[in-house]
Amino acid sequence: MDEVIMEKLPVSRWHKAIFHRISRRSFGPKDLQPEELSSLREFCQDFRPFSGVRAELCVGSSDKVFKGAIGSYGKITGAQALIAFIGNAKDPNVNEKIGYFGEGIILEVTARGFDTCWVGGYFNPGIVAGILGINKGERVYAVTPVGHALEEFSSQEKVMRRFIKAHKRVPMEELVNGIERDQWPRWVEGALEGARVSPSAHNNQPWEFNVSSERITISISKVRGKLKQFNRMDCGIALLHIQLGALNAGANGSYRFLNDPDVAVFNIESQHEPNN
Numbered sequence: 001m002d003e004v005i006m007e008k009l010p011v012s013r014w015h016k017a018i019f020h021r022i023s024r025r026s027f028g029p030k031d032l033q034p035e036e037l038s039s040l041r042e043f044c045q046d047f048r049p050f051s052g053v054r055a056e057l058c059v060g061s062s063d064k065v066f067k068g069a070i071g072s073y074g075k076i077t078g079a080q081a082l083i084a085f086i087g088n089a090k091d092p093n094v095n096e097k098i099g100y101f102g103e104g105i106i107l108e109v110t111a112r113g114f115d116t117c118w119v120g121g122y123f124n125p126g127i128v129a130g131i132l133g134i135n136k137g138e139r140v141y142a143v144t145p146v147g148h149a150l151e152e153f154s155s156q157e158k159v160m161r162r163f164i165k166a167h168k169r170v171p172m173e174e175l176v177n178g179i180e181r182d183q184w185p186r187w188v189e190g191a192l193e194g195a196r197v198s199p200s201a202h203n204n205q206p207w208e209f210n211v212s213s214e215r216i217t218i219s220i221s222k223v224r225g226k227l228k229q230f231n232r233m234d235c236g237i238a239l240l241h242i243q244l245g246a247l248n249a250g251a252n253g254s255y256r257f258l259n260d261p262d263v264a265v266f267n268i269e270s271q272h273e274p275n276n
C-alpha cells in the first residue's frame, strides 16, 4: 500500500467528527461562502494520501447529478456544491482507497460544520465526469453533496432513513473474532468503536474484524457483504476509522492491503500517550 503520512492526519478533529457525522439528503437555502468554497477546494487538492485517487469540488446546483432510489424518492436535493471522488479504474485497490480517502474528506467537511452524504449508487457519473473533465482511465466512484442541510429532517429523509435503518449498527460481538474482548488493548477498543459506526452503502456494514494484541485484520463478511460493488469501498471507510481510533488511543500503525475476502491488515508499530 502507498505510504499514508499519518502524522498529518488531524486525529482528534476527525475522530470527533466520526461520532457526529450523519448522512443528510435535503439541503436548505443557506449558501456556502466563497472563502469556505475556496478553502474546501484547496483541501481537496492537498489531501492525497494515495496515488490514483483524487477529489474535486464542483460548485453549482447539483440536483441534476442525483437520482432517486424509487422514482425521485431518496434523491439528494438543494445542495449548492458536491465533491466527486475520482479514481484510476486500473488500480487493483481503487475501491478501498476511495473509501479511506473519501471518508477523510467527509470527516473534514463535517468538522467544518457542513453536511454530507456518501452517494455511490444514486447519481449520474457521466454528468459529473462531463462537468469536471476527468482523464482517460479515470472513473467517478462516488460523490457527496456539500452544504447546509435543512434544520429539520424532511419527511423524505425520515422515510429513507427508516427504510435503510440508517441509525442501526451491528453489535460489536457479531463483528469480531480473535482474542476475547476483556483482553483487548485499549487501542483495539478505540479502533473498533470508530469502525463500527462507519457509514456503508445501504448501511450493510459488510466488515468483520479479526483481532490480536498487535493487529486488526478487516475482511468482508459472508453474511453482510451483499453489495459486491461497495464492499471494499465501505471497508476502506472503516480502515480510516480504525486508524483514527487507534491513533486517538495512542497507537500508531500501518496498513497493508490484502486479497478477497480480506481487505487489509492494520499492524501496530508504536504506542504513545493517548489523546484522551
Ligand SMILES: Cc1cc2nc3c(=O)[nH]c(=O)nc-3n(C[C@H](O)[C@H](O)[C@H](O)COP(=O)(O)O)c2cc1C
Binding pocket: 021, 022, 023, 024, 025, 074, 117, 118, 119, 120, 121, 122, 123, 142, 164, 165, 166, 167, 198, 199, 200, 201, 202, 203, 230, 233, 234, 237
Ligand atoms: C459507499 C457508500 C455508498 C452510498 N450510496 C448511497 C446512495 O447512492 N444514496 C444514498 O442516499 N445514500 C448512500 N449512502 C449512504 C448510506 O445509506 C448511509 O451511510 C447509511 O445508511 C448509514 O447512515 P448514516 O450515514 O446516516 O450513518 C452510501 C454510503 C456509502 C458508504
